Amino acid sequence: MSSGIGRSQLAARIARDIPEGAYVNLGIGAPTLVSNFLPADSEIILHTENGMLGMGPEPEPGQVDPDLLNAGKVPVTELTGASYFHHADSFGMMRGGHLDICVLGAFQVSETGDLANWSTGAPNSIPAVGGAMDLAIGAKQVFVMTDLLTREGESKLVSKCTYPLTGLACVDRVYTDRAIFEVTPAGLCVSELFGGTTLEELEKLTGLALSIASAATPANES
Amino acid sequence: MSSGIGRSQLAARIARDIPEGAYVNLGIGAPTLVSNFLPADSEIILHTENGMLGMGPEPEPGQVDPDLLNAGKVPVTELTGASYFHHADSFGMMRGGHLDICVLGAFQVSETGDLANWSTGAPNSIPAVGGAMDLAIGAKQVFVMTDLLTREGESKLVSKCTYPLTGLACVDRVYTDRAIFEVTPAGLCVSELFGGTTLEELEKLTGLALSIASAATPANES
Amino acid sequence: MISKVVDSVGAAVSDISDGATIMISGFGRAGQPVELIDALLGQGATDLVVVSNNAGNGDHGLAALLAAGRVRKVICSFPRQSDSWVFDELYRAGKIELELVPQGNLAERIRAAGAGIGGFFTPTGYGTELGRGKEIREIDGRFHVFESPIFADFAFVSALKADRWGNLVYRKTSRNFGPVMATAAAVTVAQVDEVVELGTLDPEVVITPGIFVQRVVAVGEREWLAGGKFIGRRDLAQ
Amino acid sequence: MISKVVDSVGAAVSDISDGATIMISGFGRAGQPVELIDALLGQGATDLVVVSNNAGNGDHGLAALLAAGRVRKVICSFPRQSDSWVFDELYRAGKIELELVPQGNLAERIRAAGAGIGGFFTPTGYGTELGRGKEIREIDGRFHVFESPIFADFAFVSALKADRWGNLVYRKTSRNFGPVMATAAAVTVAQVDEVVELGTLDPEVVITPGIFVQRVVAVGEREWLAGGKFIGRRDLAQ
Numbered sequence: 060m061s062s063g064i065g066r067s068q069l070a071a072r073i074a075r076d077i078p079e080g081a082y083v084n085l086g087i088g089a090p091t092l093v094s095n096f097l098p099a100d101s102e103i104i105l106h107t108e109n110g111m112l113g114m115g116p117e118p119e120p121g122q123v124d125p126d127l128l129n130a131g132k133v134p135v136t137e138l139t140g141a142s143y144f145h146h147a148d149s150f151g152m153m154r155g156g157h158l159d160i161c162v163l164g165a166f167q168v169s170e171t172g173d174l175a176n177w178s179t180g181a182p183n184s185i186p187a188v189g190g191a192m193d194l195a196i197g198a199k200q201v202f203v204m205t206d207l208l209t210r211e212g213e214s215k216l217v218s219k220c221t222y223p224l225t226g227l228a229c230v231d232r233v234y235t236d237r238a239i240f241e242v243t244p245a246g247l248c249v250s251e252l253f254g255g256t257t258l259e260e261l262e263k264l265t266g267l268a269l270s271i272a273s274a275a276t277p278a279n280e281s
Numbered sequence: 282m283s284s285g286i287g288r289s290q291l292a293a294r295i296a297r298d299i300p301e302g303a304y305v306n307l308g309i310g311a312p313t314l315v316s317n318f319l320p321a322d323s324e325i326i327l328h329t330e331n332g333m334l335g336m337g338p339e340p341e342p343g344q345v346d347p348d349l350l351n352a353g354k355v356p357v358t359e360l361t362g363a364s365y366f367h368h369a370d371s372f373g374m375m376r377g378g379h380l381d382i383c384v385l386g387a388f389q390v391s392e393t394g395d396l397a398n399w400s401t402g403a404p405n406s407i408p409a410v411g412g413a414m415d416l417a418i419g420a421k422q423v424f425v426m427t428d429l430l431t432r433e434g435e436s437k438l439v440s441k442c443t444y445p446l447t448g449l450a451c452v453d454r455v456y457t458d459r460a461i462f463e464v465t466p467a468g469l470c471v472s473e474l475f476g477g478t479t480l481e482e483l484e485k486l487t488g489l490a491l492s493i494a495s496a497a498t499p500a501n502e503s
Numbered sequence: 504m505i506s507k508v509v510d511s512v513g514a515a516v517s518d519i520s521d522g523a524t525i526m527i528s529g530f531g532r533a534g535q536p537v538e539l540i541d542a543l544l545g546q547g548a549t550d551l552v553v554v555s556n557n558a559g560n561g562d563h564g565l566a567a568l569l570a571a572g573r574v575r576k577v578i579c580s581f582p583r584q585s586d587s588w589v590f591d592e593l594y595r596a597g598k599i600e601l602e603l604v605p606q607g608n609l610a611e612r613i614r615a616a617g618a619g620i621g622g623f624f625t626p627t628g629y630g631t632e633l634g635r636g637k638e639i640r641e642i643d644g645r646f647h648v649f650e651s652p653i654f655a656d657f658a659f660v661s662a663l664k665a666d667r668w669g670n671l672v673y674r675k676t677s678r679n680f681g682p683v684m685a686t687a688a689a690v691t692v693a694q695v696d697e698v699v700e701l702g703t704l705d706p707e708v709v710i711t712p713g714i715f716v717q718r719v720v721a722v723g724e725r726e727w728l729a730g731g732k733f734i735g736r737r738d739l740a741q
Numbered sequence: 742m743i744s745k746v747v748d749s750v751g752a753a754v755s756d757i758s759d760g761a762t763i764m765i766s767g768f769g770r771a772g773q774p775v776e777l778i779d780a781l782l783g784q785g786a787t788d789l790v791v792v793s794n795n796a797g798n799g800d801h802g803l804a805a806l807l808a809a810g811r812v813r814k815v816i817c818s819f820p821r822q823s824d825s826w827v828f829d830e831l832y833r834a835g836k837i838e839l840e841l842v843p844q845g846n847l848a849e850r851i852r853a854a855g856a857g858i859g860g861f862f863t864p865t866g867y868g869t870e871l872g873r874g875k876e877i878r879e880i881d882g883r884f885h886v887f888e889s890p891i892f893a894d895f896a897f898v899s900a901l902k903a904d905r906w907g908n909l910v911y912r913k914t915s916r917n918f919g920p921v922m923a924t925a926a927a928v929t930v931a932q933v934d935e936v937v938e939l940g941t942l943d944p945e946v947v948i949t950p951g952i953f954v955q956r957v958v959a960v961g962e963r964e965w966l967a968g969g970k971f972i973g974r975r976d977l978a979q
Contacts, residue, residue, distance in 0.1 A: 349675045349676055354584070365675060368530075369682075376626065407583040411606050418626045447631065449630035
């Protein structure tokens with residue numbers, strides 16, 4: 060059985076799908092890694108929902124500015140060409156469909172693109188949603204970045220989400236360590252396979268009927 | 282029969298009711314005159330709905346700035362302490378009840394404070410409303426400044442407006458050349474009489490049953 | 504490298520189709536993107552819907568577009584002005600449609616489109632002709648009218664400066680409808696006095712972030728400024 | 742002469758009653774008006790409803806107010822943080838109410854209150870637990886949830902500078918909820934590093950016009966600035 064690719068490789072793969080000039084929001088957690096792989100010579104404008112476009116990388120040691128944080132409350136920097144705005148304007152920007160791409164983590168994604176990524180519904184947990192629901196329904200394209208399986212070996216791709224939903228039919232594409240899946244009207248379609256993974260393996264791991272894009276086959280065979 | 286007071290006197294009278302620190306919008310036309318009588322030594326902050334607080338008087342000759350107009354598209358100036366904002370923010374400010382006072386002209390005001398000031402409903406007229414409806418319903422206090430009678434001698438104070446309405450039950454006080462009227466739950470109450478006008482004259486001119494505030498009587502008798 | 508700068512107003516409006524809805528900033532003459540309107544006049548698209556606070560002044564800019572018979576409908580708050588003879592004549596002759604919207608509802612409906620709000624309840628217009636036929640709801644003892652977003656295919660805005668990312672700053676009350684219109688159109692075209700180097704505009708004072716702007720075109724300094732400084736001007740009519 | 746400047750944070754919060762609803766700006770620690778919260782802690786009002794994006798960090802500021810048992814209910818989007826142990830414990834013990842609101846709906850509901858909007862339809866939250874029980878409407882083929890404005894008795898905001906008219910400018914992402922909260926409260930109290938002379942703030946760059954601000958109190962320059970210049974700081978925890 061195959062093993063898939065690592066998280067950094069996956070972040071690099073996602074970065075390849077972000078064109079120059081795109082306005083992008085990278086969700087808290089793993090999606091943040093994508094910024095490490097955006098080509099230095101192409102301008103991609105990062106949005107942080109707490110009120111900034113043109114977000115730069117983490118500051119040098121000693122240069123942390125407590126007034127300059129990202130949505131994960133991590134210190135960041137300001138790129139040339141940046142702008143600041145208040146929270147209602149920032150979320151209007153998201154909800155109004157102005158962001159080209161957002162990359163989010165997930166607990167579960169359904170065959171129809173429903174996303175669950177804010178709550179496991181565990182009885183003793185503190186519920187917290189932040190901007191997840193706004194991002195899920197707002198961006199022109201919603202990418203999910205996740206391992207295909209949970210630590211317990213359960214598929215995060217499901218026929219129907221059992222965790223509390225973040226948004227309905229909002230995910231366009233799921234990047235996992237094993238494959239890339241497009242959400243299509245006919246269900247999930249594999250567009251790229253990683254690390255020797257086969258369609259049969261994916262169907263077994265997910266328990267879902269999957270289709271495969273013709274372009275995906277050579278990658279599998281090579 | 283009495284004659285009432287002139288427009289400048291009326292503007293001066295209204296100005297006396299505007300306290301220092303008030304945020305005020307003066308409507309297009311006669312209400313603009315009020316600004317000439319605001320005491321120079323007290324700070325009153327004028328709003329113009331096209332996006333400014335801290336509006337100053339008309340510019341000196343040769344100093345007209347086409348980027349600095351009031352709601353009547355008349356050139357104005359900027360006072361120290363001014364601020365600019367866009368139209369949605371400006372009307373949010375109005376609708377949200379942040380202005381203390383607005384002073385508007387009127388075609389008609391009803392006993393219950395309905396205002397008609399944007400259209401005579403004449404068949405060949407070009408309808409235009411501008412910010413009138415937003416001002417009428419937005420400010421904490423809505424003052425109307427008008428002659429009591431039209432040129433044809435008809436009362437502008439009426440039991441029910443016949444012209445198209447600007448807003449319902451929105452007027453707090455009507456300053457006319459003959460008297461000041463408070464809109465109360467019990468109807469119009471005269472709070473001040475001008476130029477020897479009597480309550481009886483006002484009832485005859487308006488055809489309305491009016492009450493009179495006790496404080497108004499001395500002004501009448503003097 | 505991102506550059507939203509286009510070389511000419513002609514290039515900036517070249518792909519506007521017949522039947523397009525176009526937002527045009529400005530309050531009277533202040534902030535009216537005259538050069539873009541003139542380019543549209545030359546470009547030829549017709550059957551247009553124009554969303555703007557006014558319906559043209561004098562014989563130039565928006566008034567000229569109307570006079571050329573290129574506008575099917577105007578959505579505005581205040582068409583009637585001392586110098587709106589072009590609109591007045593077309594309207595009286597039944598040659599142009601008018602949707603009259605209270606000014607605050609106009610601004611808020613445009614903002615709603617840009618901010619992804621499906622509709623909202625406003626007290627403005629309740630009980631009036633302009634609220635007639637609309638859904639009414641009593642909220643906290645006050646009656647409100649339901650209003651829907653207004654979207655556009657293009658927005659023309661007039662700003663003072665832009666950078667190549669499309670960040671904009673405005674000048675005084677010429678800001679007016681520009682910032683909200685920029686959010687509500689599929690393609691926003693900004694005419695500016697000057698395109699400045701990226702980094703010249705202070706991030707704290709950018710009024711329209713570049714995400715809302717697709718094209719920027721420099722039209723030269725407004726005639727009442729010189730080197731960015733106000734030099735006065737005799738009157739508004741010139 | 743207008744002056745909204747008050748001498749101390751104590752004076753700025755002295756009239757807050759038990760049961761008041763208080764908006765508190767800030768996103769995490771950035772823009773949190775810590776001195777005003779501390780003053781409220783000393784002032785004694787209890788049974789408070791707090792509207793804020795988060796529900797306190799560490800043991801200071803909002804967390805201390807919660808720990809003192811003074812808050813009946815929190816309306817926020819993200820109470821759970823790595824250092825939100827005070828809220829966590831109270832919540833698990835059933836000692837505090839929580840209204841969880843998606844962050845964009847929180848911001849927009851606050852804006853609606855300030856802008857006189859009676860309510861609005863938003864796609865955010867449709868089909869989720871947080872949209873449950875709310876009015877649903879299909880608009881242009883998309884489902885929306887109806888959301889209502891959130892008003893407050895007081896808003897505490899943290900800005901960089903103010904003048905005596907209450908005009909405010911902020912700094913970087915510490916702006917966050919301040920500008921909308923300032924519009925939605927009966928009394929807005931702004932803590933600022935410095936009160937500057939009227940006329941010092943450029944009218945083009947005022948973010949919160951003074952009309953929205955009732956009280957201003959200077960609390961001294963934030964420790965990572967010196968003379969308005971960023972001087973660096975080792976980490977966020979200090």
